[in-house]
Amino acid sequence: MYDVERVRADFPILSREVNGVPLVYLDNAATSQKPAPVIAALVDYYERHNANVHRGAHALAVEATTAYEEARAKVAAFINAPSPENVIFVRNTTEAINLVAGAWAAERLRPGDRIVSTEIEHHSNLVPWQHAARTSGAELRLLAMADDYTLDLSDLDALLSANARLVALTHSSNVLGTITPVKAITDAARRAGARVLVDGAQSVPHLPVDVQDIGCDFLAFSGHKMLGPMGVGALYVSPDAMEEMGPFLRGGEMVLEVTYADASWAPPPMKFEAGTPNVADAIALGAAVDYLGALGMANVREHEIALTAYALERFRELEEAETYGPADLSIRGGVVSFSLGGVHPHDISQALDSCGVAIRAGHHCAMPLVRSRLNVPATARASFYLYNTEAEVDALVSALKRTLEYFGDADVRKPR
Numbered sequence: 001m002y003d004v005e006r007v008r009a010d011f012p013i014l015s016r017e018v019n020g021v022p023l024v025y026l027d028n029a030a031t032s033q034k035p036a037p038v039i040a041a042l043v044d045y046y047e048r049h050n051a052n053v054h055r056g057a058h059a060l061a062v063e064a065t066t067a068y069e070e071a072r073a074k075v076a077a078f079i080n081a082p083s084p085e086n087v088i089f090v091r092n093t094t095e096a097i098n099l100v101a102g103a104w105a106a107e108r109l110r111p112g113d114r115i116v117s118t119e120i121e122h123h124s125n126l127v128p129w130q131h132a133a134r135t136s137g138a139e140l141r142l143l144a145m146a147d148d149y150t151l152d153l154s155d156l157d158a159l160l161s162a163n164a165r166l167v168a169l170t171h172s173s174n175v176l177g178t179i180t181p182v183k184a185i186t187d188a189a190r191r192a193g194a195r196v197l198v199d200g201a202q203s204v205p206h207l208p209v210d211v212q213d214i215g216c217d218f219l220a221f222s223g224h225k226m227l228g229p230m231g232v233g234a235l236y237v238s239p240d241a242m243e244e245m246g247p248f249l250r251g252g253e254m255v256l257e258v259t260y261a262d263a264s265w266a267p268p269p270m271k272f273e274a275g276t277p278n279v280a281d282a283i284a285l286g287a288a289v290d291y292l293g294a295l296g297m298a299n300v301r302e303h304e305i306a307l308t309a310y311a312l313e314r315f316r317e318l319e320e321a322e323t324y325g326p327a328d329l330s331i332r333g334g335v336v337s338f339s340l341g342g343v344h345p346h347d348i349s350q351a352l353d354s355c356g357v358a359i360r361a362g363h364h365c366a367m368p369l370v371r372s373r374l375n376v377p378a379t380a381r382a383s384f385y386l387y388n389t390e391a392e393v394d395a396l397v398s399a400l401k402r403t404l405e406y407f408g409d410a411d412v413r414k415p416r
């Protein structure tokens with residue numbers, strides 16, 4: 001039985017107050033809070049083991065290198081990568097995707113090739129492909145969002161039919177919560193000879209993800225959204241795709257031999273980790289993965305489905321509210337984006353903050369989706385994680401009711 005109160009006790013920040021009331025943290029799609037073992041791993045590293053990795057023979061260097069490589073193995077096991085060498089440490093999802101754009105796409109794409117992405121991407125999985133298309137002469141095409149906030153797959157085969165080389169799609173939308181059928185899309189892409197990049201920023205922290213089951217070539221995710229520290233994330237690369245990648249950054253650590261005239265590359269993953277890496281944060285990400293593994297990702301997912309169901313039910317009491325996302329909770333993550341009549345999302349989030357409730361308002365770095373497909377300038381968004389409770393959903397809904405009272409009927413009943 002999942003004991004959310006026991007989980008909460010591991011997160012020191014959850015016991016603090018904001019504006020004189022208990023913090024209700026519902027901005028987990030932006031970043032997650034950190035449990036004590038992750039914070040302890042950071043402190044332990046700097047108090048006892050700090051040294052640069054892969055280059056010293058002294059005791060601290062060996063300890064730091066061992067712990068860093070153990071963390072890589074933990075992260076690899078967490079997503080069922082075939083081997084730790086298939087996991088490259090990066091700063092975040094954004095850097096992971098840019099690494100693929102710089103090290104794979106820049107080498108492989110030719111004029112007339114096609115990149116397929118979707119209308120529901122975060123800017124991090126759209127802007128790099130706009131640039132890759134522009135610089136290579138490839139064409140960027142997007143799978144559309146259907147009216148039920150899922151991807152419209154009716155165009156998939158047509159989009160894949162002409163020189164598709166890469167499909168880059170999110171596993172779970174940070175705006176809609178939509179969980180996409182990555183496995184089916186990967187199967188179709190493989191048949192068409194295209195590689196597949198999955199943006200796992202909102203899936204790896206929230207549900208079981210198995211790269212070998214999906215069959216994708218790349219999986220990008222951020223440590224800070226999965227209980228780990230900021231500044232570390234990971235890119236999984238399949239063995240086949242790894243062979244097609246040149247280096248991304250060049251310099252120390254990623255070389256085998258260097259002469260004044262030339263250089264050769266170290267084998268992966270070192271080839272892609274030039275310079276001193278983010279050692280402490282990678283080790284603490286390993287501690288986060290241990291924590292998630294002990295809870296069980298299927299349990300985390302179940303908890304979030306129950307909480308999202310409860311939140312959507314309570315939202316029905318707010319007749320002014322409109323929520324955006326699939327009705328089918330089996331394909332929806334713990335994200336509830338909403339509008340509240342005519343109240344601007346930024347006003348909603350400020351009013352909620354005065355009640356201790358932290359949510360995000362804006363375009364959520366998915367400007368085309370919010371503006372052109374949802375047809376609103378911004379949304380308010382509550383996003384849940386493994387430590388949130390039904391009582392916190394109640395606090396959110398009460399605060400929204402108070403917000404509606406404050407802004408008054410005239411404002412909120414404006415026709416949209």
Ligand code: 7TS
Pocket residue numbers: 029030031092093094095122124125170172173174199201202222360364365
């Ligand atoms: N992809 C998705 C689906 C995301 O939700 C985010 C961050 C990123 C990529 C980028 O992650 P980063 O760690 O490189 O910044 N999403 C959000 C959000 O929804 N609110 O703040 C950040």
